[in-house]
Amino acid sequence: MAKTREQDVVDLLLEQHEQIRGLLTRLKGATAGPAKRAMFEDLVRLLAVHETAEEEILHPIARRELLDGERVVSGRLHEEAEAKRALAELYELGVDHPRFDVKLAALAEAVTAHASQEETEEFARLRRELPADRLRRMAGAVRTAEAVAPTRPHPAVGESAVVNLLAGPPVALFDRIRGAIRDWSRAQRR
Template sequence: MTATKTKSPKTASAKTAAHKTTAKPASKRSTVVHDDAIKLLVADHKEVKALFKDYEKLVKDEADGDERQALAQKICLLLTVHATIEEEIFYPAARAAIEDGDLLDEAEVEHASAKDLIAQIEGMSPDEELYDAKVKVLGEYIEHHVKEEETELFPEVKKSDVDLAELGADLVSRKETLLAELGEDALA
């Protein structure tokens, strides 16, 4: 079972219009075909990293609050969906396949910290004190988390007998469902 999404021209133009301050498109999520779970998760990591860079540029350029908030909301949505698919599907499969449960325990604690910061950001106005700082710190949390996953956890899972193609298909399916439920329109 392969489930991929195609980007509609309307979505692509809306993203371009919404982020005129960026030099390159921030997302290739919808057009990339992922043939395994780890490739999907790494692609998500790259997408969010690019969005955090776009956010830093908006802050540097003193963009208005609405533009910063729209991008912060997109980052928060993508991180929420990503954390959910990892926690519901990837982490349990990894926990069953590898011996180092400490890696997964740490990842879950890092998710909890990120979710707390996401909730704070989502509950704020972009013009409130510390808004930009919280988005920046969230980016730093995520950067640390991604580094550990990509250098420690993912190599362990790759060495295991986990069927990464099947796991990837499950992740894609759940991700699409969550995006539909949580409002993929927020990504446009």
């Protein structure tokens, strides 16, 4: 039996990028209502934990290890900050707002371009320049970071790994409590 390769950080993040692209596509075609709201909440949660983990684990290593890592990472952080602001604005508007779909389309375009840039520039170089065992260990670190990451965007927190490490767990706890209360409240209305 052939041994399958253990998932590394690039595999993990590429898989998440595909999930994000899929959610964006389904969300753009969804009609207003509870199903669209649930899909959007899934997107918000996935993007929030994904970007936080990249900011805490991936970007600091890319910044240190890649020849021009500072340039590569600063471009991605700027894009991520813009996406957080747009996602937070969409979150506040809600899926039933008349401008939601237009703003979602703009976000989808920006997020897709950002993911493609990460994949071709940052991910490909990390895979070429770092040992495979280190990339596999990084996948574990990303999973751990995602487990304690905020579940919605907090643009005021910033993109710093240190700030995310300090502010992330308390904000994540607040987000999870808020989500549980929201879910309980919805269930009570049925």
